[in-house]
Amino acid sequence: MCGIVGTVGHSPATPLLLDGLQRLEYRGYDSAGFAVLQDGSLVRVRRAGKVRDLRTAVDLSVLHATLGIGHTRWATHGAPSEENAHPQSDCLDQIAVVHNGILENHEALRDELVRRGHRFRSETDTEVLAHLVEEQFDGDLLEAVRQVVLRAEGAFALAVISVRCPDRIVAARRGSPLVVGRASGGSFLASDVPALLGHVDAVSFLEDDDLVEITTDSVRIVRLDGSETRRALHRVASAQTAIEKGGHKHFMLKEIHEQDRTLGETIHDAASSDGLCARVQAADLRPYDHVYFVSCGTAHHASLIAEYLWESYLGVPTQAIVASEFRMRSTHLTPRSLVIAVSQSGETMDTLMALRKAKQAKAQTIALVNHEMSTIAREADQALFTRAGVEV
Structure with missing residues (x-):
């Protein structure tokens, strides 16, 4: 970028x-x-x-x-x-x-x-x-x-x-x-x-x-x-x-030393009454006949875990697809499809294009991102935030 x-x-x-x-x-x-x-x-x-x-x-x-x-x-x-x-x-x-x-x-x-x-x-x-x-x-x-x-x-x-x-x-x-x-x-x-x-x-x-x-x-x-x-x-x-080194030699060293605090803040926010966990639990998934996670890189790795968990525990057919492949393949999307776009930055181009494809097909869309004011967060029907701090 x-x-x-x-x-x-x-x-x-x-x-x-x-x-x-x-x-x-x-x-x-x-x-x-x-x-x-x-x-x-x-x-x-x-x-x-x-x-x-x-x-x-x-x-x-x-x-x-x-x-x-x-x-x-x-x-x-x-x-x-x-x-x-x-x-x-x-x-x-x-x-x-x-x-x-x-x-x-x-x-x-x-x-x-x-x-x-x-x-x-x-x-x-x-x-x-x-x-x-x-x-x-x-x-x-x-x-x-x-x-x-x-x-x-x-x-x-x-x-x-x-x-x-x-x-x-x-x-x-x-x-x-x-x-x-x-x-x-x-x-x-x-x-x-x-x-x-x-x-x-x-x-x-x-x-x-x-x-x-x-x-x-x-x-x-x-x-x-x-x-x-x-x-x-x-x-x-x-x-x-959050975007300065804070006395550390480089950003990677800063991120290593901040892991405990950042992870604690993310978990605390997710577990709050209106946080990520509560909002996922409150979501009624029964209207959907298929759930797609679209993402790239390490976000796709996380989506592969979600694919297994959602299908195992929620009973909804779930598929994690690399966003660039989702854009090009003939995925059958309907208003009863749920597409979850996963991106740390909320600006990943392939993921954004996959989201737009889903919206054109009238599928329901959710953004799962870290950056609250990102393009993906603003264009999805709903947005969930990890709030893990600024990517550096």
Whole structure:
């Protein structure tokens, strides 16, 4: 999982971007970078390696820009390198783009752009987006990004800045999470809530094919057809210590030492009067003629245990299926089917797609996740939470 962070406001952007990227390190990455708009120019700093390498790559005291975007990257197109790290730019170095996900039609789009004279400097699909925005831009950055998203295929989230629109960031999502928030000091966006903790008290979760334009004083959300919309505000608790090392050498050592406390908190919450155990016991499973657990990785391992227990003790035919297989197979789903999507993050793409397949078939759906404000939790008919703390 890559990470995106962006800020526009009254305070220097670079420290906020670096802090936000550091809070997204738990998502995993092999390179990192940021771009700011300063004195009419685009300044990009990128490195293969860790966020800490960015802190030593430039004299932060000379960067007084108050608008910028940052990114942590898992290499998919091109090796981990400075050239392939985000943000990627256009031919004129006036536009910067950060991007999570896969642009599935990037090869065809790249060929078109090359024929029209564009010069590419990386192996990434992300750079294609920067050149497309360059072509579409005619003074309105939001409209340029909207036109690009109309042509883009795949699941992605992206954020864009331009020297010619120095007061705003434009972002969009389709199948990859993006949250936005505003405070007295400015506006923020990120892939996940932890990057914004301490800066905002509430966030809005963008939905598929939402675009957002943020300035110091405003957050404007539009749909892909250009119509304006609103997204609900969700208050966020500031649990910053959960995403910091707390004096430990690394996150794994921290997790080892916190196991007893975290497990105790999870069990205590699950055993409460309105917790996970009580809600499962209260669920009337008699209307269902089949239960499916859909999940990936270690969540699937847990689902295999649940498959045995549910079928043995509840008498309901139960099947645990890897989410990617569930998406592709001809599973007979009806309104009498119950599909339980299991995901720690609540953002696992194959599991989310399996959930959406179930909903299209009018099956009943339950999310079993750790992240309460995740996409899977919000899209399922009901949600149950493990509350095991932030994944780091």
